[in-house]
Amino acid sequence: MARNIVFLGIKHCGKSTQGRLLAGRLQRQLLDTDDMLTAYYMQKYGQASGDSTPRAIMQKHGEEFFRRLEAETIKAFLAQSVQAEKPCVMSLGGGVPCNAFLTGKEVKSLGVLVHLVIDPETAFSRIAAGGIPPFLAGDDPHGKFMLLAGERMQLYNRIADINVQIPPDPVAGEVSDFIYQQLVKNGFVQQ
Secondary structure, X not given: OOXXXXXXXXXXXXXXXXXXXXXXXXXXXXEEHHHHHHHHHHHHHOHHHOOOOHHHHHHHHOHHHHHHHHHHHHHHHHHHHOOOOOOOXXXXXXXXXXXXXXXXXXXXXXXXXEEEEOOHHHHHHHHHHHOOOHHHOOOOHHHHHHHHHHHHHHHHHHHOOEEEEOOOOOOHHHHHHHHHHHHHHOOOOOO
């Protein structure tokens, strides 16, 4: 039986881009947990709740609320996906695998976990270009990110079914081809 293909990695490692490319190649639906979380939030709290981006939700309600909502979103997906006939491709928010309100078993049950390994300095420069997110706010966003990236990347490496090194100046299509080849080689998708 085919399984979901799930991209994980630190913020700005290319999960959304690679997810989109692989979903197109496999003719599967692409799901992004940030979009899923926003939809779940809007469903639960309604349109009047204002800006509902993950960044805005965290700013408005704090990290614990956000992580609980994230866990609820993932658990709702898992409950629904048992009935799903066709597997999907999913891009996980960087904090999902280490969310204290989810078990490792729940994260692993999402599907085949593909860790996109990127140099944290490259990721931080991409993040800084778009504005520092709430989880890095404070006196030393760079130092905070480097510490967080180090911790998260160790976890991602442990739980991933496949680890893919992303070059400093990646060509998205070439990375996607490599990921596809690794999925075929390891028996996770059929050619």
